[in-house]
Amino acid sequence: MSAAAIAICIVCQLLIVGGQLLLKHAVTEPTTVQPTALSARIRNFTLAIACLTLWFFLWLGLMRRWDLSKLFPFEGLNPAMIAIAAWLVLRERLPARAWVGLVLVCVGIALVARS
């Protein structure tokens, strides 16, 4: 794969993580701790759709040029990056068991993708 394709893959990862965080912010059920205002929800939702739309077309462009088996290992990173970002930004606390599960899922996806 060319350097440009790898760079686009990295941009895709960032767009997915950013988009999912914004989406979670926008639609999560209001709690007493986090009563997000409606205007902020709409703004977050719009930004999330923008991130995910751009990701969609970049991904489609990559798929036209490269085999899915070459692109898929990058997908394996997603759950770990999302969980770390959710922990840092959304203050989601996962039990230790869930982190072990996450690592197994990521390694497993990478193996499925490489074979």
Added chain:
Amino acid sequence: MTAIAPPPPATSGAPLLVRWFLNPYVQIGFGAMTVTASEILMKAGANATASRPAVLAGWLGIAALMSLWTWAGIACYIVSFLSWIYVLRSVPLGIAYALINVAHVLIPVGSWAFLHEVINPTRWCGIALVVCGLSLLVGSVAKVEAKL
């Protein structure tokens, strides 16, 4: 910790099957299946248009929109997206996103079962690891829910 809320009260009077379908964790499974379908359809659309000249910027896959497969893929993707929003309302993002990756197991196992594709030992190991990881995640979710 983002609370794992019970399904919205609006569904409490609905038939059992509807209530089961609206369970966020069942929706994660439904979402994984529609995502699998959309990825395969979009890849078919991308393949069908690979020889066409690029439209606008070459690194955007806009030319793939010329194929009906791509549009079928987009339809599946929209359904999975609506389901995903419903899931995100009540399930922590880190857990929901990891669980929806069951799609990475469904695709090869589905191709093995229905298309008689061969799965090599490395791939079976990967599938086993993903299943182990998912069961740990589901177990930890049950623990979190029992605490609430």
